[in-house]
Amino acid sequence: MSDPFDIFPNSYKIDFLKEVSRLNFNHSRKLALILFYLNFYFLYSDYCNYREGLWLPGSISGYAVLFYLHAFLGLMMLVFLSFTYLTRRKPQKNRIHFQNLLGIFFPLFTVLYSACVSINDQRIHGQISVFILGSFLIAINNYLNPKLSILIHSLSWLAFISGVTYYQPNIDILKGHYINGTILVIFSVYLSIILYRMKRNDFISRKTIEQKNYEVEAFNNDLIEVNNRLEESLQALDESQNVIFTLASALESKDTYTRGHSERVAEYSLQIAQKLSLSLHEQQTIWQAAQLHDIGKIGIPDAILNKAGKLSEDEWTVMKSHPGMGENICSTLSFACEFLPLIRHHHERFDGTGYPDGLRGEEIPFLARIIAVADAVDAITSKRSYRPSETLESALEELTRGKGSQFDPKIVEVFIESLQLCS
Secondary structure, eight states, X not given: OOOGGXXXXXXXXXXXXXXXXXXXXXXXXXXXXHHHHHHHHHHHHHHHHHHTTSOOTTOOSHXXXXXXXXXXXXXXXXXXXXXXXXXXXXXXHHHHHHHHHHHHHHHHHHHHHHHHHHHHHTTTTOOOHHHHHHHHHHXXXXXXXXXXXXXXXXXXXXXXXXXXXXXXXXXXXXXXXXXHHHHHHHHHHHHHHHHHHHHHHHHHHXXXXXXXXXXXXXXXXXXXXXXXXXXXXXXHHHHHHHHHXXXXXXXHHHOGGGTTHHHHHHHHHHHHHHHTTOOHHHHHHHHXXXXXXXXXXXXXXXXXXXXXXXXXXXXXXXXXXXXHHHHHHHTTOGGGGGGHHHHHTTTOOTTSOOSSSOOOGGGSOHHHHHHHHHHHHHHHHSOBTTBOOOOHHHHHHHHHHTBTTTBOHHHHHHHHHHHHHHO
16 A cells, blocks of 8 residues: 655655654653553552452462552553653754654553453453553554554554463353454554544645645745736836836927927837737837937937038938937836837838948848838928928838838838728
């Protein structure tokens, strides 16, 4: 039969054996104390028998041997209680070994002693009530390992059978003692095993419940931690949104011609992202990046930013630095780390002639290619310091001419298709 502890950690079995050892020790100590005090009554009964002349000192009559057995019981209980007292004073790490030994000694002594008393009773009144009482008492009082229980009760049965065979002359009474003694031992062993297994199952149930409670508590703690992180993330997101709009507002206050530009580019970019069925996370990323795509223009001198005429070569070089400047500004924002490449590369061209790094085709981040299309549309349809605004149709014509050179053809087609559906 497999051990129920095989499916559990080895520590479960060790803890169970320690608990059983401690319980057997405590139960044995309490029962020994009861027997010790009860023995005074036994000795008083022996004294009464002596007064009635039923036995004499030095004799080996049944009543005399009964007195000797009672005196021996009192002495052994006193010694046993002394050992239990000393064991309880030992350090915790050394105590378990002595508790285990005493927890085994007491049931073994008790059943053997009860067998001896019943053997002696064959010389007085022929009863075996003490053997019955002792066997049942140990089966109920101590949680004995099944193998140990079988061994202890078997030894007591052998002693009992041998003793009554020797001292009981009546064959019919002897047969009854054989049958009753055997049934008694079998029942006591069975009862002991049942109680031991019930205790073991109760221990496993308690441990399992404790483990489940621990897992539930750990899970709850994880949920609390996740919830706290979520709250922090939501708070950080709110703060991030505030930073985004603050920076975008700062840019628009610097260049009146670009007022609302970042927001419109964000709306166009989000429209394309939704048409492409991008994930919610990608949609959020491109929306944030589009809001900040031109933030580097904060570092561009007003004279260049608002110049009505064509920029000189040096001025154009300064103007082309704004994607890199925007990347540097947003690099200090923890939430912006993911879309820094979109800010840096939104002016790259599909044919590789864009700036700042001259990336070509698939080298350009996909979301940056979307922003490039959205940025061009709003730039064409918005009034600038150097030209008036143009119609959306003109912007779409410009996108069509720039497919494959300035813009990703697929994204251009998706944007035009999304406008047609809206109209």
